[in-house]
Amino acid sequence: MIKKRIFTPGPTPIHPDASITMAGPALHHRKSEFKEIFRQTLANLKAIYKTTHDVLLFSSSGTGAMESAVVNLLSPGARVLVGSAGKFGERWEALCRQYGMRSTVIRKEYGDSIGADEIAAHLEKDPQIEAVFVQGCESSTGAAMDLQEIGRVVARFPNTLSVVDAITTLGAAPLHTDEWKLDVVIGGSQKAFMIPPGLAFVSVSPRAWEKSRQSQTLRYYFDWKREQENQSKNQSAFTPAVNLVQALHQATRFILQDGVDDLVANASLLARMTQQAAQAWGFPLFARNPAPALTAIAIPPPLDAEALVADLHKSFGAAVAGGQGEMKGKIVRIAHLGYYDAIDLLGLLGAIECALSRLRRGHELGAGVAAALRVLADSRNTS
Ligand SMILES: *Cc1c(COP(=O)(O)O)cnc(C)c1O
Numbered sequence: 001m002i003k004k005r006i007f008t009p010g011p012t013p014i015h016p017d018a019s020i021t022m023a024g025p026a027l028h029h030r031k032s033e034f035k036e037i038f039r040q041t042l043a044n045l046k047a048i049y050k051t052t053h054d055v056l057l058f059s060s061s062g063t064g065a066m067e068s069a070v071v072n073l074l075s076p077g078a079r080v081l082v083g084s085a086g087k088f089g090e091r092w093e094a095l096c097r098q099y100g101m102r103s104t105v106i107r108k109e110y111g112d113s114i115g116a117d118e119i120a121a122h123l124e125k126d127p128q129i130e131a132v133f134v135q136g137c138e139s140s141t142g143a144a145m146d147l148q149e150i151g152r153v154v155a156r157f158p159n160t161l162s163v164v165d166a167i168t169t170l171g172a173a174p175l176h177t178d179e180w181k182l183d184v185v186i187g188g189s190q191k192a193f194m195i196p197p198g199l200a201f202v203s204v205s206p207r208a209w210e211k212s213r214q215s216q217t218l219r220y221y222f223d224w225k226r227e228q229e230n231q232s233k234n235q236s237a238f239t240p241a242v243n244l245v246q247a248l249h250q251a252t253r254f255i256l257q258d259g260v261d262d263l264v265a266n267a268s269l270l271a272r273m274t275q276q277a278a279q280a281w282g283f284p285l286f287a288r289n290p291a292p293a294l295t296a297i298a299i300p301p302p303l304d305a306e307a308l309v310a311d312l313h314k315s316f317g318a319a320v321a322g323g324q325g326e327m328k329g330k331i332v333r334i335a336h337l338g339y340y341d342a343i344d345l346l347g348l349l350g351a352i353e354c355a356l357s358r359l360r361r362g363h364e365l366g367a368g369v370a371a372a373l374r375v376l377a378d379s380r381n382t383s
Helices: 018-021 031-047 064-074 087-098 116-126 147-157 208-211 224-231 244-260 260-281 303-314 342-359 367-382
Strands: 054-058 078-086 102-107 133-135 160-167 184-188 200-204 294-298 329-337
Touching: 018 147, 018 208, 018 244, 031 054, 031 184, 031 200, 031 244, 054 064, 054 224, 064 087, 064 160, 064 184, 064 200, 064 208, 064 294, 087 102, 087 133, 087 160, 102 116, 116 133, 116 147, 116 244, 116 260, 133 244, 147 160, 160 208, 200 208, 200 224, 208 224, 244 260, 260 342, 260 367, 303 329
Parallel strands: 078 102, 078 133, 133 160, 160 184
Antiparallel strands: 054 200, 184 200, 294 329
């Protein structure tokens, strides 16, 4: 008997309420029943974002919303600052390059974070930089950035917008869009939102709207203004992924029952359990400032991280992520964001113990699980 389980930092497990609604009859996207679902879903997204500004919804993967930020905010030749310390930072670089922006890149080693002080130093040198692009969590390395500080620094520069890929931050780490003065915050459905891939979100501050009116970059599907005009009437400009919106409606209701802070605390607990397990196994964490959304564990040679990933999949039906690019074979990544609980994680850590006892001699079976259990038991005694 093997059950399939997914532990990757996107896609993540689907909430049962979302699965049930997706199996129901098709709704038409211009009829009142769907419009009401759409309206409530946008309102729920704003509550999760902690914003009173617009949150636009697109039927695309997260990268679509990232691209929408570049084309709606900037004209070709605009000077921008990009923080890059992993595969998703490199995606910001590629997007800005593709649209002819002139980028300055703060490049850090994989596993490092981008510091607000480094951003401040660049902006002081060149206050005409029009936008700063960062991740809240660089999912390829498991590193967290300090978005509160980054928001505070960028807000000091009246000509500069902060644009955050928060695809693995929303619902996984604290995020206060308005209070932290983040101009554009991007989310994706297949991460903490507990539904399949196919929807992306983008919040737009008044300052970002102002800027978007001046952008000369060509755009059609991802035009924010047309989308906002439609969404203010509880519709989208084009046919949305109707069943995914219904799923998101259910999932956001579930999230808001206990509140997004509860979901964030859950990810944080699972992250701490995993971090302690890694330490007990003698494996370092890959990120110097690890994020709660996922834990990237460095697997030292002669062990091969890909062999561990393969054994977990074959013997236990558990899909964990390996490393991308140069990190392949060197790390495994375990997700905590979204619909996971302690039993899910304890099962996975147990399976990793089994796999390790096959892959390395003298593995002390149970040390990692015991360390994780101590974190769990402590948290239950104090709450
Ligand atoms: C998953 C993810 C994305 C989005 O990727 P898509 O495949 O386009 O949905 C972007 N940034 C980060 C940090 C991610 O984790």
